[in-house]
Amino acid sequence: MVVLMDELNNTQGKTLPVQSDTELVLVIEHLTKKFGNFTAVDNISLHVKRGEIYGFLGPNGAGKTTTIKMIAGLLQPDKGQISINNRSLAGEPRKCKQDTGYIPDRPYLFEKLTGFEFLEFIASLYNLAPETFSRNTEHYLKLFDLENWKHHLIESYSHGMRQKLIISSILMLEPPLIVVDEPMVGLDPKSARIVKELFKNHASRGTSIFLSTHSLEIASELCDRIGIILNGSLRASGNLKDLQREARLEHSDLEEIFLELTGAYELQDIIAALRAE
Amino acid sequence: MQPFLFSAKNRFFPKHQIPFRALGVLFFSLAVCLVLYLIAVKVITYFHSQNELGIILSLKIFQMAWITMFAMLVFSCMVSSVSTLFLSQDNEIIFAAPVAKSEIFFMRYITTSIYTSWMMIVFSLPIFAAYGTVFEAGILYWPLMLGTIISTAGIATTFGMGLTVVLVNLFPAKRTKDIILYLSICFGIFIYLIFRLMRPEDLVNPDKYGHFIDYLSSLATPAAPYIPAAWAANLLSYYLLDREIDLLVAALLIITPITLFFLGEWAMERWFLAGFTKSQESFGGYRKFFSRGRYRRSSMQWTFLKESKLFLRDSAEWSQLFMIAALVIVYLYNFKVLPVERSLFEEEYVTNLISFLNIGLTGFVVASLAARFVYPSIGAEGGSFYIIMSSPLSTARYILHKYLFYVIPFTLLALILLVVSNRLLNIEGPMWWISVITGLIITWTVLAMALGFGAIYADFKAENRAAALGGIGAILFLFTAISFEMAIIFLGGSPVFRVMRGWLRHGVLPADDLLTLIVWILVSIGISLFLALFFIRRGIRKLEASST
Numbered sequence: 081m082v083v084l085m086d087e088l089n090n091t092q093g094k095t096l097p098v099q100s101d102t103e104l105v106l107v108i109e110h111l112t113k114k115f116g117n118f119t120a121v122d123n124i125s126l127h128v129k130r131g132e133i134y135g136f137l138g139p140n141g142a143g144k145t146t147t148i149k150m151i152a153g154l155l156q157p158d159k160g161q162i163s164i165n166n167r168s169l170a171g172e173p174r175k176c177k178q179d180t181g182y183i184p185d186r187p188y189l190f191e192k193l194t195g196f197e198f199l200e201f202i203a204s205l206y207n208l209a210p211e212t213f214s215r216n217t218e219h220y221l222k223l224f225d226l227e228n229w230k231h232h233l234i235e236s237y238s239h240g241m242r243q244k245l246i247i248s249s250i251l252m253l254e255p256p257l258i259v260v261d262e263p264m265v266g267l268d269p270k271s272a273r274i275v276k277e278l279f280k281n282h283a284s285r286g287t288s289i290f291l292s293t294h295s296l297e298i299a300s301e302l303c304d305r306i307g308i309i310l311n312g313s314l315r316a317s318g319n320l321k322d323l324q325r326e327a328r329l330e331h332s333d334l335e336e337i338f339l340e341l342t343g344a345y346e347l348q349d350i351i352a353a354l355r356a357e
Numbered sequence: 358m359q360p361f362l363f364s365a366k367n368r369f370f371p372k373h374q375i376p377f378r379a380l381g382v383l384f385f386s387l388a389v390c391l392v393l394y395l396i397a398v399k400v401i402t403y404f405h406s407q408n409e410l411g412i413i414l415s416l417k418i419f420q421m422a423w424i425t426m427f428a429m430l431v432f433s434c435m436v437s438s439v440s441t442l443f444l445s446q447d448n449e450i451i452f453a454a455p456v457a458k459s460e461i462f463f464m465r466y467i468t469t470s471i472y473t474s475w476m477m478i479v480f481s482l483p484i485f486a487a488y489g490t491v492f493e494a495g496i497l498y499w500p501l502m503l504g505t506i507i508s509t510a511g512i513a514t515t516f517g518m519g520l521t522v523v524l525v526n527l528f529p530a531k532r533t534k535d536i537i538l539y540l541s542i543c544f545g546i547f548i549y550l551i552f553r554l555m556r557p558e559d560l561v562n563p564d565k566y567g568h569f570i571d572y573l574s575s576l577a578t579p580a581a582p583y584i585p586a587a588w589a590a591n592l593l594s595y596y597l598l599d600r601e602i603d604l605l606v607a608a609l610l611i612i613t614p615i616t617l618f619f620l621g622e623w624a625m626e627r628w629f630l631a632g633f634t635k636s637q638e639s640f641g642g643y644r645k646f647f648s649r650g651r652y653r654r655s656s657m658q659w660t661f662l663k664e665s666k667l668f669l670r671d672s673a674e675w676s677q678l679f680m681i682a683a684l685v686i687v688y689l690y691n692f693k694v695l696p697v698e699r700s701l702f703e704e705e706y707v708t709n710l711i712s713f714l715n716i717g718l719t720g721f722v723v724a725s726l727a728a729r730f731v732y733p734s735i736g737a738e739g740g741s742f743y744i745i746m747s748s749p750l751s752t753a754r755y756i757l758h759k760y761l762f763y764v765i766p767f768t769l770l771a772l773i774l775l776v777v778s779n780r781l782l783n784i785e786g787p788m789w790w791i792s793v794i795t796g797l798i799i800t801w802t803v804l805a806m807a808l809g810f811g812a813i814y815a816d817f818k819a820e821n822r823a824a825a826l827g828g829i830g831a832i833l834f835l836f837t838a839i840s841f842e843m844a845i846i847f848l849g850g851s852p853v854f855r856v857m858r859g860w861l862r863h864g865v866l867p868a869d870d871l872l873t874l875i876v877w878i879l880v881s882i883g884i885s886l887f888l889a890l891f892f893i894r895r896g897i898r899k900l901e902a903s904s905t
Contacts (some may be wrong), residue, residue: 152747156902176748188740190663192670197662200652204659205748213652233670 103130105257105288111160120146122312128288131143135303136292143312144292148261152182170297181250185262187242195245218251240267260291300334310342390483397487405491420590425512426481427586431549434473434517441465443636463624474510491599496535505589511614512585521623525632542676660758692781708782709857712792719774720799727807728831731763736815752897771800802885803838809892813899845881852877
């Protein structure tokens with residue numbers, strides 16, 4: 081682990097100066113998305129500051145992935161707007177996308193490319209400088225144990241390897257904003273640990289990270305602030321203290337707050353009934 | 358069997374809805390069958406009316422049809438049984454359940470048989486039925502024919518499946534699938550070339566009898582006795598000629614599929630688990646490639662590289678190049694053997710007319726190939742399309758890169774078809790230029806339309822590119838592209854005729870005729886630009902508006 085930490089600390093690349101709290105990288109205002117009569121995202125407003133890790137927490141089907149897809153420019157919102165680095169995503173999509181790295185929850189990749197070719201393709205889409213490319217790919221492939229696999233076709237990769245390749249492809253771009261949907265799905269404990277450390281490391285150097293998860297452990301360990309989404313609406317947003325105040329549970333952990341805020345306290349009754357059987 | 362039956366039911370008979378889809382498929386199949394039947398009756402009647410030689414020849418073709426059908430069934434059954442037995446997505450659920458291997462074999466046998474043989478049976482029925490009509494075979498021929506078809510299909514599928522179970526033990530499943538795919542494509546090309554280059558229709562042309570005397574002597578010999586399809590052909594031929602049933606052959610046709618089925622079941626018990634284990638160990642992509650040189654920043658260069666790598670590393674895709682090569686050879690060969698010298702009009706007029714119509718024919722080939730390769734190319738990005746859409750590469754630029762990638766090979770293909778056929782027809786002067794310029798305008802527009810329709814109807818969940826061909830978008834694209842080509846050719850008829858008349862009679866291009874020709878070309882360019890931009894823009898809007 082010592083070696084690993086050295087590796088992580090040696091992460092090269094430009095360090096973004098940490099600026100004042102008022103500098104906002106991602107601003108979402110009154111975001112709404114409907115699918116037919118179903119409102120998937122309902123009037124959500126939030127912001128993420130430079131160098132901040134914002135956790136987007138919610139039960140299955142709450143609207144996390146829909147929100148993330150809108151931030152990544154994959155879905156058009158019905159109402160509201162998204163700004164990235166003070167630019168409107170609707171008005172200047174190319175510039176906003178240049179500043180955003182999106183890591184999806186399901187690693188669909190081009191099966192017939194090798195891992196290295198995939199990285200080259202992604203780098204070309206984002207017009208990455210050749211020297212940054214060679215420096216970063218070497219670093220991340222080594223870090224994720226993909227060095228020996230880089231010239232093999234992606235179709236032979238396991239789920240976890242694909243996930244690691246996608247994460248490498250985004251981290252190598254050094255974007256000011258990283259948007260991640262369920263970052264640890266399919267990762268082994270070592271890789272999950274590396275990813276967490278990498279996120280912290282990048283955030284400390286000024287990268288903003290917006291991540292959705294339903295893992296309370298990841299949210300409480302990684303995130304500076306957390307937003308809890310339920311049925312498409314932002315139920316609460318803030319750091320652990322803010323959420324405790326909101327839930328009126330001053331000395332409770334995130335799990336209890338989450339259950340309280342998402343109205344899942346009936347779960348306690350179910351658990352009690354199951355135990356009584 | 359339940360998953361297969363339920364999904365088929367849901368697909369064709371959706372709840373609380375009139376099954377338009379099922380009815381559509383039914384009517385379409387019936388219409389195709391009827392057309393096939395009428396064509397077959399006409400051809401066989403022609404053979405039949407010649408003399409005894411014609412009858413022998415028609416029965417020889419009957420045998421060839423049976424053997425071709427049988428071989429195609431064996432190949433297609435082997436390809437799909439590699440998938441159904443070893444690579445199916447539901448395998449893990451089914452094989453983990455306490456179900457006997459013989460039951461699995463039976464289940465996969467029924468579904469594979471239906472998948473692979475329904476089309477062959479539906480399309481061979483009208484042809485074999487036409488023989489019954491022309492030979493006036495009587496009522497008993499029909500059940501006999503139906504039984505023989507089902508039995509032969511049964512033999513082909515059981516044989517194919519049994520062989521697959523054994524083969525997968527020797528090679529990994531994906532490799533086996535590739536091998537069978539190459540073999541079946543080679544077989545398809547072989548049959549296609551034989552039929553086109555031998556020109557069987559010439560055999561009943563009295564002028565040509567002398568050249569085929571050796572061939573004719575072989576006509577009387579019976580087909581290979583060890584091929585089940587030949588049993589079926591012999592049984593029916595015998596009945597068609599003498600109204601008698603060869604009981605030995607009939608017994609063989611009944612017993613063989615049953616025996617093969619039990620042999621297949623036994624092979625399944627004996628070898629299946631080993632093969633299935635192997636198919637999971639061999640994950641297909643364990644091949645090492647080396648990166649070419651240094652990374653460069655150009656997204657266009659990398660889109661080109663990505664497209665070509667995805668194409669060349671997918672055997673189902675690149676193997677189609679053989680088919681295209683065969684198509685080009687046969688296409689050009691037809692120009693070589695065109696009997697223009699026997700025409701009633703002056704040869705020069707006829708060759709120029711053919712060259713003009715060849716523009717449309719080339720356009721048709723380009724449109725068909727664009728439907729197969731270009732139209733599905735956006736949907737083929739599949740789940741990975743999010744990578745493109747979330748990147749700073751604009752959708753318009755992405756489509757432009759795709760267009761430029763496909764425009765090079767398609768331009769080459771169109772030029773080969775146009776220039777070589779013009780050479781074979783001895784076309785020179787203005788017609789040469791008209792055909793090349795118009796041909797290229799049509800090719801470039803059709804490509805843009807294919808991409809536009811491909812974007813509008815992109816199916817990111819299609820299993821492969823070939824699967825997209827059956828969709829409504831592909832049909833609409835083909836319909837629009839062919840209408841466009843016909844409109845261009847139709848509009849050009851009069852100006853080209855006037856220019857060519859002047860050129861062929863006096864060797865000059867009259868100024869006013871030349872002007873109308875130029876106006877036609879400019880109007881064609883205008884229509885082409887409008888259509889290309891219209892469909893591309895609609896495609897871009899659709900891609901940007903839709904979720905991925």
